[in-house]
Amino acid sequence: MTGWYAVFRKEVAHFFVSPIAYSIIAIFTVISGFFFWANISMLSILSLQAASNPMYAQRINLTNVVIRPVAGTMSIVLLLLMPLITMRLFAEEKRSGTMELIQTYPIGDMGVLAGKFLASLFVLAVMLAATGCFPLFLIILGKPDPGTLIGCYLGLLLMGAAFMALGAFISSLTENQIVAAVVSFGVALLLWVISYLSSFSGEAAGAVLKQLSILERLESFQKGVLSLGDISYFVLFSAFFLFLTLRSLEVHRWRG
Amino acid sequence: MRVAILAHPEPEPDLTNQYISVKGVGSEITLEGEFPVIEVERLTKYYGRLAAIHDVNFRVESGEIVGFLGPNGAGKTTTMRILTCFSPASAGTARILGMDVREHSLGIRKKLGYLPENVPLYDWMRVKGYLDFVARAKGVPAAQRPGELERVANEAGVDQVMGRIIRTLSKGYRQRVGLAQALIGDPPILILDEPTIGLDPRQIREIRQLIKGFSQNRTVILSTHILPEVSQICDRVIIINRGSIVAEDTPANLIRSEGKATRSQIVVRRPESEVRELLSGLPGVLSLQVQTPSSQDETSLTVEAAPDIDIRPVLARAVTEKGWDLLELRALHASLEDVFIDLVTQESEAEVAGDETSGKEAAA
Numbered sequence: 001m002t003g004w005y006a007v008f009r010k011e012v013a014h015f016f017v018s019p020i021a022y023s024i025i026a027i028f029t030v031i032s033g034f035f036f037w038a039n040i041s042m043l044s045i046l047s048l049q050a051a052s053n054p055m056y057a058q059r060i061n062l063t064n065v066v067i068r069p070v071a072g073t074m075s076i077v078l079l080l081l082m083p084l085i086t087m088r089l090f091a092e093e094k095r096s097g098t099m100e101l102i103q104t105y106p107i108g109d110m111g112v113l114a115g116k117f118l119a120s121l122f123v124l125a126v127m128l129a130a131t132g133c134f135p136l137f138l139i140i141l142g143k144p145d146p147g148t149l150i151g152c153y154l155g156l157l158l159m160g161a162a163f164m165a166l167g168a169f170i171s172s173l174t175e176n177q178i179v180a181a182v183v184s185f186g187v188a189l190l191l192w193v194i195s196y197l198s199s200f201s202g203e204a205a206g207a208v209l210k211q212l213s214i215l216e217r218l219e220s221f222q223k224g225v226l227s228l229g230d231i232s233y234f235v236l237f238s239a240f241f242l243f244l245t246l247r248s249l250e251v252h253r254w255r256g
Numbered sequence: 257m258r259v260a261i262l263a264h265p266e267p268e269p270d271l272t273n274q275y276i277s278v279k280g281v282g283s284e285i286t287l288e289g290e291f292p293v294i295e296v297e298r299l300t301k302y303y304g305r306l307a308a309i310h311d312v313n314f315r316v317e318s319g320e321i322v323g324f325l326g327p328n329g330a331g332k333t334t335t336m337r338i339l340t341c342f343s344p345a346s347a348g349t350a351r352i353l354g355m356d357v358r359e360h361s362l363g364i365r366k367k368l369g370y371l372p373e374n375v376p377l378y379d380w381m382r383v384k385g386y387l388d389f390v391a392r393a394k395g396v397p398a399a400q401r402p403g404e405l406e407r408v409a410n411e412a413g414v415d416q417v418m419g420r421i422i423r424t425l426s427k428g429y430r431q432r433v434g435l436a437q438a439l440i441g442d443p444p445i446l447i448l449d450e451p452t453i454g455l456d457p458r459q460i461r462e463i464r465q466l467i468k469g470f471s472q473n474r475t476v477i478l479s480t481h482i483l484p485e486v487s488q489i490c491d492r493v494i495i496i497n498r499g500s501i502v503a504e505d506t507p508a509n510l511i512r513s514e515g516k517a518t519r520s521q522i523v524v525r526r527p528e529s530e531v532r533e534l535l536s537g538l539p540g541v542l543s544l545q546v547q548t549p550s551s552q553d554e555t556s557l558t559v560e561a562a563p564d565i566d567i568r569p570v571l572a573r574a575v576t577e578k579g580w581d582l583l584e585l586r587a588l589h590a591s592l593e594d595v596f597i598d599l600v601t602q603e604s605e606a607e608v609a610g611d612e613t614s615g616k617e618a619a620a
Contacts, residue, residue: 006392010378017380097376101437104340105393106365255303256343 003107007115011089012122020088021123024081028074029130035073036134039066062144068222070134071152075218078127078160079188085123086167087181089116090249095175100256109249113242117168124160128153147224155221158234159214163188165241172248188214291354293318293445293475294339299348301334308334309499311348316492321471323490323507324479327600331499332479333373336449339477340370352445366394369438373449375430379423383414383433386422387440394441404440412436412466428459435466446470448478452485464489483593493592495599502599510595520559521547522571523584528555531580538574540565554583 015021043065050057093099102112135153138144167184174180195213198206210216217230294316301308309331316322324332337343338350341361350357352364378386387408391401409415412435417425422433431451438446451467452460460482467476468489480486486493487507495503495510503510524531528546532555536544540561547556561567568585575582 002395003393006389009392010381010389013385014378014380096379097372097374098378100337100342100372101370101376102393104342104365104368104370105390106362106395107393108362253343256337 002111003105004111004114004118007102007107007112008119008122009115011116011119015085015119015123020085021126024084024123025127025130028077028081028127031077032070032074032131032134036066036070036131039070062138062142063148063224066138067144067148067152071156071222072218074131075156075159078124078156079163079192080185081127082124082160082163082188083167083181083184085120086164086171086184087177088171089120089168090172090245091174091177091180094172094252099252103249103253103256109246109253113168113245113249117164117242120164120168121161124157124164128156128160145224148222151221151224151226154226155218155230158221158231159218162214162234162237162241165238165245169241169245169248172245172252291351292316293320293353294477295349295351296335296339297349299335299338299350300346301331301338301343302346307499309496312496312499312501314494314501314504316475316477318475319471319473320492321467321476321478321490323486323493324477324496325481325483325486325493325596326479326496327481330496332496333449334499335496336370336447336477336479340368340447341365342370366441367443367445369441369443369446371434371438371446371448371451373453375434377422377430377433377437380421382419382421383425384418386433387418387436390437390440396441404442408436408439411439411470413462428455428462431455431459431463432466435463435470439470444474446474446476446478448476450480451478452480452482460485483591483596487592495596497600503595507592511589511592518561518563518565518567519588520561520568520571521556521584521586521588522559522575522582523554523556524575525554525581525583527553531555531557534574534578535559535571538567538570540567540570556584558588 043060043062046060046065047057050060090099093102103109135144135149138149163184166188167180170184170187171177171180174183191212192214195210195216198209198213200206201209211233217233220227220230292315294314296312296314299312300310312331312335324335326332334343338345338357339352341357341364344358353367355364357364378389381389384405387405388401391404396404405418406415409418412432414429414432414436417429417433420429422430425433435448435451438448448467452463455463464485467478470476471489478490490507493503493505493507493510494501522535532544535541535557542560542562545558545560547558559567559571568587572582572585
């Protein structure tokens, strides 16, 4: 495990030496910023309308009109961008042959995986931190519900970590980065929308599908509710795919 | 299973109790003891149903430079990958410094420097950054890292290019960076897979010089299919073909013992037909070949004779007894190339015969 930090440093360096991290972070903040601005503008129009309708005004607040919709949009943008961060984690090294060399250093597969996974989490953390000016604005200009803000960010971070683990696993299965990105995106999207099926499928199956859905879990975070079930869902999701990645690295050795 | 093993730090074998001692520090590590540095027994590796190597046995003693020789696809890389703990074997054991590659993988990896075929490097990194990464990955303590980088940079001759991006380096320098990477942490064993492949003759000579330099206090295994390389740098040669070892000795002994025939060249002032008639009747002569620049009255022949006798006195006596002029007589030394080709083709012929019978067995 001891060598994980060397791998972590190398991976972070690769993200930030190349334009990968910058372009992903820039696109993420621009799109999130666009929706933040749009929702703030919407809030001001709705507030004007609400001035003449007190019943309506009760439902108009920062949480409902700005924080939750923007967090929802950010999670979708994350879903789109995560595969681009994880696609190269293992696929690139397998193709270039550096994986063979790194697997003969005294690190251990666990250390290699830890370094790579934490490096992609680091990029995610920088992405989320770059949007930190949104809540800052809200705190200066209004009175947002701190619980909702924390819940939204924690939800994004945990969901991002889960997608990273999924992406790392899929990247470890192939030497082709495009394949890794497409498959990671597809699987993540399916897990995202799987709850749509719950209304058509039987009662028992529907309940299971609802439990598996990322969207359902994320919504409770966005309400500012931190439940053990939701947190463990994402933690176990990540752990499961990290475990599979370790197996996959071992398979790479056997085939080597 | 693997998770449990990795979660706990792997216990290092107690070296003092295993008849082995590590003396000195830094580059002066010498290994003593009853263990061979590398000991391979009945090593077998299957890819699917195909055996890449089958029942391979060999030992490498401390301080040796061993050349792994074989045609492409013979199993050289597979064997090296097992020794470097990259890939597990299907059967058999491999022990390095007395440690089994299965049980003490991390311990062994600290003692090994490995240069894979085609030198995989991170193209986007600068040489210095890359070597720093390797030093960290190999667990070189922070205080020793700058000194270690300087040492390997000098030893591998990359000190001039430390600031360059690896992508921009020439092939020769890439190879040197690959060697520098293997030398980090001062491992007592180096495993080099085709270290001179794809280089120009001058670069090949430079890399060979470097490898000779490294081998002062290290055990080196290198694979190659360039034959002069082996006779130039290796103390011992292991010839591997189709996944099995077909010969193992010093280059000189191999040439002596494995050669099918000794060859001599003889030049006589006499028409070809007469010389042929005389020489082919001599005991021990296996075959005669005419050399091209035979002039009208001079005949130049290559005589192949049984390997256990010196045919030269017999030839000389026969010619002089006839009263002919003996112009030239010399022994032609077999090259490692002859031995190699002999061994590899013999094997294939045997294999073909074997395949036919095994094919019938499989069908039945």
